[in-house]
Amino acid sequence: MPRPVRLLSLIPVALVAAAFGPAAVAGAQAPQISWTDCPADAYPSPELAEEYPGLQCGTFEVPYDYSRPNGKKFTLALQKLPASGTKIGTLFANPGGPGASGRGVWSVPAASASLRASFDLVGFDPRGIGETRPAFDCDEAAVAPTNNPNINWVQFSQEATPYTARARRACQKKSADFIAHVGTNNVVRDLDAMRAAVGDSKLTYWGMSYGSRIGYVYAYRYPQRVRAILLDGPVTPDGSWANFADVRSKSNDEALQFLRSVSPATYAAVISTRNSLFTSQLDIGTAGKSMPLGGYEWLGIVSGQLLLQQSNWPQIIQLAKVVSLARIVGPGGDEARAALRELAGEAEAEGPGGLTPDGGANSAINCADYSDRPSRRGRARIIRNVVSQAPVFGGLAASGLAPDCVGYTFRPDPVPKIASRASLARVRNLKLAISDSTADAATPLVWGRAMARAFPSAFEVTQRTGNHVNFLETGSDCVDDPIREYLLTLQMAPRRTMCLFTPPEGLDMTAVAAGRRKVDPSAVVETILRNNRLRGRQ
Secondary structure, eight states, rough: OHHHHHHHHTTTTHHHHHHHSSOOOOTTTOOOOEEEEEOGGGGSHHHHHHOOOEEEEEEEEEEESSTTTTTTEEEEEEEOOOOOOOOOOOEEEEOOOTOOOOOGGGGGGGGGGHHHHHHEEEEEEEEOOTTBSSSSOOOOOOOOOSTTTOOOOHHHHHHHHHHHHHHHHHHHTTEEEGGGOOOOOHHHHHHHHHHHOOOOOOOEEEEEHHHHHHHHHHHOGGGGGGEEEEEEOOOOOOHHHHHHHHTTHHHHHHHHHHHHHHOHHHHHHHHHHHHHHHHOOOOOOOOOOEEEEHHHHHHHIIIITTTOOOOGGGHHHHHHHHHHHTTSSSHHHHHHHHHHHHHHHHHHHOOGGGOSSSSSHHHHHEEEEEOOOOHHHHHHHHHHHHHHHOOTHHHHHHHTTTTTTOOOOOOOOOOSSSHHHHHHHHHHEEOOOOOOOOOSSSOOHHHHHHHHHOOTSSSEEEESSOOOSTTTTTTOOHHHHHHHHHHHOOOOOOEEEEEEEOOOOOOOOOSSSOOOOOOOOHHHEEEHHHHHHTTOOO
């Protein structure tokens, strides 16, 4: 039986827009966003409160089901930094996930003076996420591999899958009122309703990581309402859950190999620390609560907290030294263990392989967006393939991702695939911007190339890096200038641009790390967490 999206792609554009349109339509009074001044503690960090006064907090009601506009509603949570100069319109942004809070992501474009001056910068928590109500509040399946470097990942995944299924069933029961309505198709409807509510005739949007799924689906559903869309660190526009689990699970190893090519000493610190923790696991907990730090916990910290942003790469060697200090009995070791506890707690919240569950939202949204459910045999095939190609992080990621939808029984609402002749024809003239990396730690280049093929009138800026989401992040004028100009003036860059690696300040580019420089454990961890907060990841 053909997938519903295949049928949808054959329907004329006007009919799709009519069927998919939000409650607000031309000629009708658009629902309004209720804005108030934000309290100081609403800012993502105290530094931002000092730098950007005048932040506004908003709420916006959207229906669970757009075919029943008078039924139950989500109350979306938003933040807006008003334009400081002559306003072009509103720049909406989403930082990814799915499941990540997006309210504070306005702080990322605010770093550009021209974007800050020209746009109201708006971030929002999508339905089911963060401060939006109702929101997911589910427990994840707490199954960790033993501290064994030679794990059979297929066997581990099969043993862990019943716990995943139990957690998914419990989450569906707890969230039964709304779980069937959280997929990206409905988020896109919400985004279009917000666009209408702020008075913009066309959308300006920056979608990072999973946020690019929101962006490409919006472009497909509402091509006539697009002003400018940046797809940064994009996912694939023609995927499946099997493809996602397979390709995503290899991406951390790709980034690690890139890091090896530019900083052998940093790569060596990752591997040697992993090996030492496999040999002798640490307990960084307190007297009342054990907290093991073994090889896989270390890899979870590296993938979840460090690899995604090249600004954190210089901290890897320093953090490896903190791990060594944590073996000391006494004050120096106590401080190191306390710092690692803080970072390990953040990594645990991220989930295996740097994935970001948020009370169950991550898996629920992904499993709404993709209708395929790999069988037990199919999951084993994915895991074996990943482990053979991504030996460092692959087993940890694939063993969790492959069975991630097991236990859910709600009906998926699959996002459109841009692959058929009809779907390609719908978007072929849209002038979008695509930003990707040669060795992205989360969304591999193969997905960026697929997005560029789906939108042949877009331009693509690729940087040689393992960084995830490059605009305004890697310090590259080659990346930033054409994208900024596009958002401001709609000027298109050449179809494809390749940008050089821009090493982050402090990255050790030598083969062997420098000698015994003293390290401050709390300062190392605070630098990592600050970088993540300022990027909107936490």
